[in-house]
Amino acid sequence: MPASRAARLTPVIEMAERAERDAARLLGQGQQQLDQAELKLGELQQYFSDYQQQWLTQGSQGVSGQWLMNYQRFLSQLESAIGQQQRSVDWHRNNLHKLRQQWQQRRARLEGLSKLVERYLQEARVAADKREQKLLDEFSQRLAGRPKPD
Template identity: 35%
Template structure:
């Protein structure tokens, strides 16, 4: 005979929204890690290419080859700059995703607390009902024995 939690649909909805925010946050974190990995790869490639240029210069190269190296390094630098912007944007997206998840999780916990309190009230009501029935049973049993003259 316990009553259902009136906010149960809201609790379920908030659970779904929190689960979705968790999935989104996982995707955002993965995207950020991927962007950082690409940036690291570009930076490593630039360092390797700059080292090749140093080696080539030490062995002697033409102006045209030097210009080609410098042009390519400039392109890599531009790619690194763009990738840093992507990493920054990804960090911002992840931060917003974390905030969204925290807000949803806080709401879910609040509604969950209300649900727990409701369940506890219902358990206490049920315990009282059971105790009342047990008391009535004991009273009847005692009354029946007293009428029969049966010793207790």
């Protein structure tokens, strides 16, 4: 009886495994997207730093008003791009947190179902052992009750 209960859970287990695998795949994709966003942010920040260094070098040699206006405009655009990229990193980080929670929930459900199936299988083994022991006991009682052949 318990073995059939375990067998009936097979489709449920398969669905839970599929859901857990899908969640793990999405978690991996989310991590890759976060890594890419952080890499791009780092590149923008490095570019900003390099550009500031260029200002120090160029500024010490004297610059025109036009160059200074272009520099400030570009620096402003770069700061804006860094801000946008930081928001993108924050969004990807929050998304990754949600994806991790979903994966953990699906993993916990799968583990719970697996434990239930294992319990059902263990109950089936115990029941089968009891039936076997009962049959052996009955058989040995019958043998004990028979007259001994001479």
